[in-house]
Structures are given as structure tokens and as C-alpha cells.
Amino acid sequence: MTVHVGLTQFLVVSAILFSLGIFGVMTRKNAIMVLMGIELILNAANINFVAFTRFGLMNLSGQVTAVFVIILAAAEAAVLLAIVLNMFQQINTVNVDEVDKLKN
């Protein structure tokens, strides 16, 4: 592999990370594991923003967007974990397929 590292290599890493995140979100039953998959997806998006900024296809606003993505991820993780804790106290499970109180 003697290809010089450029934009494509970074984007390929990000694409692999994104697909792994999608796979995790789809296969996991535990709500915290689903959150981990979502974090992988957000990280993949951030790598894209920073890579485009670095290789001159976006100006520095790409990095500003990445900062906002990190902020949103932190807020989202806090709220999701609060919901999971409440779910665990109320119905004693963290598996998203067993939360079917509203069915019927």
C-alpha cells in the first residue's frame, strides 16, 4: 500500500466507522449499547467535517460544526442515560425490545 494518505483515506475510515455504528444500533438490545453505536456514527461525521476542512473543501466553519456536534453528543448522552436509569427503576430492564408497556 504505497498510496499517499489524502482525503480519500480519511473518508474511508469515517465510512467504516459509520457502518459499524449502524450495525451496532441495529443489532444491540441494550439501550446503552445503542448509545455507543450512535456515538460511533457522530464521530464518523466529525472526521468528515475535519477532513474536508483540512483538505480545503470547507473553510474553518467545518471545525466549528464539529464542535457543535460534540456538544450535542454530550447533551444527548446525558438525557439518554437519565431515561435509561428511570426505565431501569420503573420496569427493571434496559433492553429496548422489552419496553412495551404502551402496547395493547
Place this chain on the structure above:
Amino acid sequence: MNWYDILFYAFALITVVSAAGVVLSRNIVYAAFSLLFTFFGVAALYVLLSADFLAITQILLYVGGVLVLIVFGVMLTNRANKVEVKHGGLTLAPAVLVAGVIAGTLIGVLTTTKWPAASFEPYEETARPLGALLMTQFVLPFELASVLLLVALVGAVIIARREKARRV
């Protein structure tokens, strides 16, 4: 192959392998630790992309904040003797299919696209221009983000409280 390429492939390997560990591990604690290495690998990729401020932010917020939250969630919602994670048997095949198709399509498109010639400028610090941008062009999203963080903080506290305490 120069040092930059070698470092890139090393960190990319760490990132991808530990991300695979996150989604494939059967033990939720191992998955959380794999996520640690993924976050560090992504921070290293940011350094290679000369985004110094973002790399530090990544380590401070993801490793110091989000990952600690996740580990707390694991600790509070799992009994000590039951840590294995339930896998969905029926959803495995479609998930492999969908993730594989997405990965194949994305990588195919990315490798065949002719990207415009990259202007690879020398490294310059990004913290100062980022701060200037946040206070000028992006001041509205910046203030909205602070309000959002406050709302998320208060909301998380209220949601996580026990139900009995609310009826007092």
C-alpha cells in the same frame, strides 16, 4: 511511505478495530473500554488533520464526559453477576446486509470520486480562529448550544429522579 502515512494507518487501524470491538463484544464493559480506544484513535486522526483544538476537545468531552457517563450507566443498570449483553438473533442478518451495503456504497463512491486537488496548507493553530468564528459568525448557534446544555442538564436531573420523590 513517510511517517505521516505510517502514523495514519496505525491510528486508523486502532480506531476501526476498537470500533469493531464496540459493536461485536458480548460484554458491555469490554465494549465501553473499546469505545475508549476508538475515541483516542479519532482524537489522533484529528491531530493528523491538524485540528489541535478539536483533538483536545474530543479527549476532554468524549473520554472525560460521555464515556464516564456511559460507564456510570453500565454500573447503575447491571447486576454484578449479569453483564452479558442480549443479542438480537433475528436482526443480525438484515443488520449485516444493511451495514455492508452502506459501507460498500460509501467506500465505492469515495474511492472513485475525483476530489478537487487538495491544497495542503502547513499547520497553523486553530484555537484562536475557532474562538473568533464562535463569537462572530456562529454566535447564535453558540448561545443556543448553551441554552440546550442547560435544558439537557435540568431535564436529565428531573428525569433521573425517582418517581416516589416527586409525589411528596
